Each structure stands twice: as C-alpha cells, then as structure tokens.
Amino acid sequence: MSTNQMEQFKLLKNEITRFMMAYKFALDAFDTKLEILKEEFQFLHDYNPIEHTKSRLKSPESIMRKMYKKGFGISLPSIKDNIRDIAGMRITCSFINDIYRISDMLQSQSDLTLLEVKDYIRNPKPNGYRSLHLLIEIPVYMSDRQEQVCVEVQIRTIAMDFWASLEHKIFYKYNQAVPTRLLQELKTAADSATALDLQMERLHKEITEIKEDQDQGSEGELNQIRVSNQQFQLPEALLRLMGGG
Template structure:
C-alpha cells in the first residue's frame, strides 16, 4: 500500500474512534446527570500508527491482505474508571449495546499478564457509514482503573525507551509496582464499600425517623395524646442510644397504633 491507500484504509477506523469516543463521553455525562455518579472517569482513543500496524503484522505473522481481521486494535478506545467495580458495570453496558457487536473479551484483571499488566479488554465490531456504504471495523475497548492506567502508561513508555528489552531488575520492580497498584485499587474499593454502607444506614435511619414523627403527629390528631406522648418519650430514648433495631420495632408499633386510631375514629 502507498501513502494514499493507507489514508483511505484508515478512514473508517478514524470515524469509528471518533464516534465511539463521543458515545462513551455522552454516556458518562448522561449517567452523571441521572445518577450523580458515572462509572466512567474519562475516555481516550487513537488510531494505531501505520508503523505500529506494520510492526504488529510482522510480529503476529499477519499478511497485508488480512490486517483488517488479523489486527484487532487498529481502532482503540480506552475507558478509565475510578473503581474496579465500575469496570464490570461499563463492560455490562457495552455487552447490552445495540450499536456494536461484541466479538470476544479478555479479562486481564483476573488473569493479569506476566508483566503485571491489568485491564479488561473487549474486541467489538462497529459499523461505520462511509461514502461507499456500511463498513464494519474491529475496535479494541480497554477498560481500566486510574491506577491500572497509571501503571500501564509508565510501563509502556519504559518499554518504548528500552526497545522492549527491559533490564531484569526494572522488570521485577515494575511487577512489584503493579502489585502496589492492585493493593491501591483493593483499598479504594473497600473504602468505597464502607461509604456506601454508611450512606445506606443514614438513609434508612432518616426514613424511619420521618415515618415515626409523622405517625406520632397523626396520633395527636386522633386525640391519642397519652399514647403519642409515650411513643415520643420512647423515641427520644432510642434516638439518643442510636438503636436502629429498636427504632424499627418502635416504628412498627406506632404504625399499628395509628391504624387503630384511624379505624376507631371512622366507626
């Protein structure tokens, strides 16, 4: 292929990268608006350089007329997430998309590479509308945490510098650094879990309190002054002790008393 042929060959890949970047960035914005939290932190993409396509074709023994199917990452998208759990959420959402077809997945998080590399890869087939009609191209979507990305970016640039023959001691230190990045992800996930649980407890507590207080108001309304005052005292006591279990019980007792009061006011 000469320069012009390469330019023509790469057009659908450039279009695929641009369109997929816009789609995943839009998804991030939409989830942020809907749920106040997006599992996507940021998105990047690139079309592989011609020299890199040629190197890879040579390395993988892919003939020139087979590079469209033999090299799967000519179009590449990278999605960065805050937490490992987000990676699985993003992967699920990609699996359910109707505008692309999943070809296969590589889980380098569970089965990390010898280098220490971790990421979740999805090879997808994406249709682009070109001047000559519909063209399906392969694209590689790499999904990773910020820590995984930090490690992979530095390791990639060191490999580039040392022309892929890293000194053994550097290789070992990089593996250790990958382990540290893994620990960081694990620690961040457990902190996040604790925050989510305490948020859930807080919401549950607020719901119980508003229900209890509105039921006590109802009892006053139905002239059950003594009962209401007793419940109020008991509530104050349990609130002081922060006893959620007993508060739940009390909430049910008050609910029953309110229903009884409503019924007898009707008869």
C-alpha cells in the same frame, strides 16, 4: 509519472484514506456512546464511573510493519481481517467494579458486537499488567455503504493505567532489556497498585452507603429532576398519573 499512473495513484490514495477514515469514524461513534453513558450515569446515580478516555488510530506505517512482521499478504481486506487494533479506545475508571459495569453496558447495546474478551484483571500477565481488553465491532455508515469496524477497547483503573504507563516507559528506556531486579520491583509495584484499588473500592462503597442513608430524609428533591444544567419541578398531576403521588 504518466497521467495514467497518476490517476491510479490518486485512486489508491483515496481508497487508503477512506479505509482509515472508517476507523476514525468508529472511534468518533464509540466516543459518543461513552459520553451518553457518562451523562446518563451521572444523572441517575450522581456519579461518573469514567474518569477519562483516550482514542488512538494506528498509522499506515505501523500497520504495514505489523503485517510484514506477521507475514500476512498486503491488501486492505487482509489488513482488516488480521489487524484488529487499528482503532483503539482506552477507558480509565476510578474503581475495579466500574470496569465490569462499563463492559456490561457496552455489551448490552444491540448495535455493538463483542468479538473477544481478554481479562487481565482476573488473570494478570506475569509482569503484573492488569486491564480488561474487548474487541468490539461497531457499525459505521459511509456515504455509499455500511462498514463493520473493529475497535480494541481497554478498560482499567487509574492505578492500573499509571502502572502500565510507567512500565512502558521503563521498557522503552532499557530497549526491552530490563534487569531482573527491576522486573521484580515492577511486579511488586503492580501488586501494590492492586491493593490500593481494593482499598479505595472498599472506602467508596462505605461512603456511598452513608450518603444513601442521608439522602433518604431529603424528600424535597424527589419532586425535582436535573437535565444538563437545567432543573425542573415535576408537576403533581404528572406524578399522580404515574403513580408517584
């Protein structure tokens, strides 16, 4: 390889690296947003709607396979325009209502742009798959420019995530040729997972109502706030100024 070819290869490698880094930074920024939402919600409501999160960055090889499969021209602008799931974020919640609560909180943030919604909870796939899919653009600030980067966000309950994970493993084992009997059993299992979600949501609502009734009598905690692991007593003068005393 000549010196000129070597330099061209280095430039191309750097360009591809920066392209992939933008998606990695988008996931980092998105994860920070979720951490803020989790902490704030925990402080205000003594409850965290997010059980856990998992991010995923497609490999260049996987991106190329998808581009060839779809018949798109191979260039970085073409990849950015046509492959919308290079960066993926999965958010797992306890309850169905949490899914839409988190979706609303994300969509209310002015720097995020909602591109597409696919609601497989209200409209499940024929195999029983349920999840809320969002395509969201998030700004990423590089050293010399700002990039609008697309992130695919999947929000689902623990039961939905458990079913989807096992369904994927079964399909992988059978190399997509799953017997009809097992397909029906998978669909039945998906329906059972939905019934469990609805039952646990009802129980959660009833327990929350009981707790709220019990908390109404504990006036001593009203003059205290907790930030991270620190507890602060609110001064009476501050409460009076703000109309709280």
